[in-house]
Amino acid sequence: MASLKDIRARIESTKNTQQITKAMKLVSAAKLRKAQNNITNMRPYALTLRKVIADIAVTKKVTHPLMEQKAEVRKVLLVVITSDRGLAGAFNSNINKFAEAYYKENAGKLESIEFLFIGRKGADYFVKKGYKAIDAITRLDKDISYDLASHVADRLMKQYLSGEYDEIRVIYNEFKSAIAQEVVCETILPIDIQKTSFESTGPAPGFSVDMIFEPAPEQIIAQLLVKHFDLQVYRAMSESIAAEHGARMTAMENATNNAKEMINSYTLTYNKLRQEKITTELTEIVSGAEALK
């Protein structure tokens, strides 16, 4: 049986843990708000860009290598986005499991599947299991920027255009709400503008075929597609960041609650023990006094 002192120490240390988890929760909540803002700020840009590409592509019948589906997909690159740090519940393990399952399912059908990791947790997991990665981009500890995303995007695009891959997919946690994330797997190259654009309304208001184009539509489309792709990468990263903070917030909330429960049950045991001790002492005193009579 633990002594009173032991239990007291245990309560103290649990309290400390609780304070840490509480603080982490608050930090995540603040970061989550920022990440959510990022996503909302990006939305008008993304929507307009997508619409314009679709409008031009359809009215001018323009195509571009980035938009063409390959006849046969043989070489696939998986971009796996995880976080750098743990303590976020099942956030990273969901992604890793999904990516691994995807690999096992498709490895037989395709000529090759390669990995690119963004975030340390994914990279570590797969390296330990003996998978090879073409690269791992870690140390995202500062918030990701559009600059970083466009660098990654540039590189992916070059590799795609040079024919190293027939398809590039990205696996990441999509931010649903502060408490819910969903693992999604999207094809980001080739760009399927039909699929991504016409879910909303048709051509933008005021869009006409008589528009003046400077430079020619083909060149504009080429530039816009590049930006669109940059943005897709940036979006996936931002979603993942928001989801990470959401997941960590929930995980830390649970940890705080668990700590509270533990403290309660320890306190109960502590009080019981203390009372028992007092009762024993009282009985001793009383019986001692009785004996003296």
Place this chain on the structure above:
Amino acid sequence: MFKLTLVTPEKRLVVDQEIDEVTAPAFKGELNILPGHAPLITTLETGVLSYKLKGQPEQRVAISWGYCQVNPLGVNILAEYAAVSADLQIEELKKAIAEGERKLGVESLDEEQWTETQRDVAKARTGMEIFPGTKS
């Protein structure tokens, strides 16, 4: 009603505000847009974008690559990067320009790095231009 929307991936600067005039660094040179301009789609280069919201003084914004669409209802501008004078500090910009120029002159850079450094210098230069008194 002629409205301006100016957004970047990271922030929204102007959303659906009525304007008197926009001047943008377009693909073929400076482009001045007044209400009623013919429908137009063009790309924007690195440079200074200025606009006048209705009844307000001119605002200057440094942008790098962008896209501009003019339709009968207004102007939509997507810029990859946009900074107003409050975002920038002259000293840092000067440093960035000096550093960039040194690199271009001295170090042996591959093509990609060279383009990138040059773009950075151009960006910083544009940043300088939006400060009062340095109007080009």
